[in-house]
Amino acid sequence: MEPPGFAIAWRRDRPSIAGVLAPGHRSDLRAAAGDVAGVGAGMFLLGTSFGLVVVGSGLAWWWAPVFSAVVYAGSLEFLLVTLAVAGTPLAAVALTTLLVNGRHVFYGLSFPLHRVRGRLGRAYAVFALIDEAYALTTARPAEAFSSGRILWSQALLQVSWVSGGLVGALAGERFSLHVPALAFLFTALFVVLATEATVAGREAAGPLLAVACALVARLVAPGEMLLVAMALFVAVLLVRYRATEVRRA
Amino acid sequence: MPSTGYLVAVVAVAATITLALRAAPFAVLGRLRSSRLVAHLGRHLPAGVMLILVVYLLRDLPVDRPLLVARELVPVAVTVAVHLWRRQALLSMAAGTVTYAIALTLVPG
Structure with a gap:
């Protein structure tokens, strides 16, 4: 199954196979940085708009990094802000989370968790198994990835997302940025995800x-x-x- | 504005369920792989859920005022069109949002 998600934006930026087959002496961190570069930039930008949306909804700026670091599920976070501001009952928040993130159940079927060493490492790998991490680590054979390379990739993705949210929220707060059109960015995100998933569903x-x-x-x-x-x-x-x-x- | 306690609860509920969903397949990997029901849901849920969310986000369209309806739906159509054309999420979202910004100035409140 083709997972819908932010990953669709950066498919063309995936590193070439040549760079993967000969990782050789490159350190895990450098390899991970190469894997993540294009996707990370996109996540930083989208994170920035998430930060602006958080502040624009009237929430304190620090909720942006809290959502991004603790929930860490891009599209759901946008939705949570809307639901929270509307005072949606927790049961509805729970069901929405279950259904919007339900696709994650299918990621575990092919994510190379067996390559990750250590209980803590495996726990983080599962926690940070977002669309992009799934897309990056299943784009080529599991043997191409060391434990460190997988974990560094996931950590760098999360740093991109959280720091983007922080920058957006602080900028929104500091300059009281009010961009009404920005509200549509969020609708556009789900329109794109719906389009992609509908086309993939055939x-x-x-x-x-x-x-x-x-x-x-x-x-x-x-x-x-x-x-x-x-x-x-x-x-x-x-x-x-x-x-x-x-x-x- | 929602209270801090409520927001903490929202974050806790969403984080717990998300983590459980990500961990579930590793806990019951074998059974999930062979379940036809899981395969069925995996095939049909994603598109449906996303479409429901889009309708939800557009739920308050003032159907008796066609200009305001067009102001919301034209940017949606542009987003879909650009996405079908180039398949670049950031580009599609940018095109839709710029269209919406223009629509807001053409059809204010």
Whole structure:
């Protein structure tokens, strides 16, 4: 399955195979820096806009690094700010997290965790298993990666993201930057993710059912739209699954 | 503004569930790999969830005022079009946001 995520932006910046096959004497850190360079720059920029969105929503600047360091899930963080400012019930926050980040369950199936040494190292590798880390480490054979190279890559990605958020939040606070159009950046992010995932899905029925679920939820339960829409969609998928299983049997 | 306690709870809930999702496959790797239900959800959830989120973000469109609706939907259409054309997320988002900035000046509040 093709994971949707920020990773799609930097696919073309991936280092060449030649640089990977002959890592030789290069240190893990330098190899990781080479892997991460293009993606990291993009994450820093998007992180900056996240920081601006945090401050623009009326939250204190330091919530940006807290979200980025603790939750560390790019697209979800944007959404959390919107949900938090609206005072969304924690149950809805939980279900939204479950469904938006549900794709991470599938990353573990091919992420080369067996290359990472040490309990602490493995714990961090799992914690920091974002879209970009998955994309970088599954782009070539697991043998190409040492433990240090994987961990440094993940750490550098997180440093890019957190420092971007910090810079954006501080700039927003210091210069009281108010850019109304910036609110759309967040919508645009999800439009891009939806476009990418829909194209990758190669079918129209699922996406149409999802939009129908969202519209029904908007009409029936405007106050709890997200919760109802997602629960409804999961129910529809389970019914579809049962139907295909019955046909198979 | 939300209280600090509530925000801490939001961060804690989101962080815990995200970590659990990332760790789950390593805990039950074998069973997940062979589950047809997991494969089914893996194939159909991502696009649907993202589309629901897009509709959610556009939920307050004033349907009785077509100009304001266009102000929101034209930038969305531009984002989709640019993305289908170049497949560069940052470029698509920039194009959509610039379109939105222009739309805001053309159709104020």
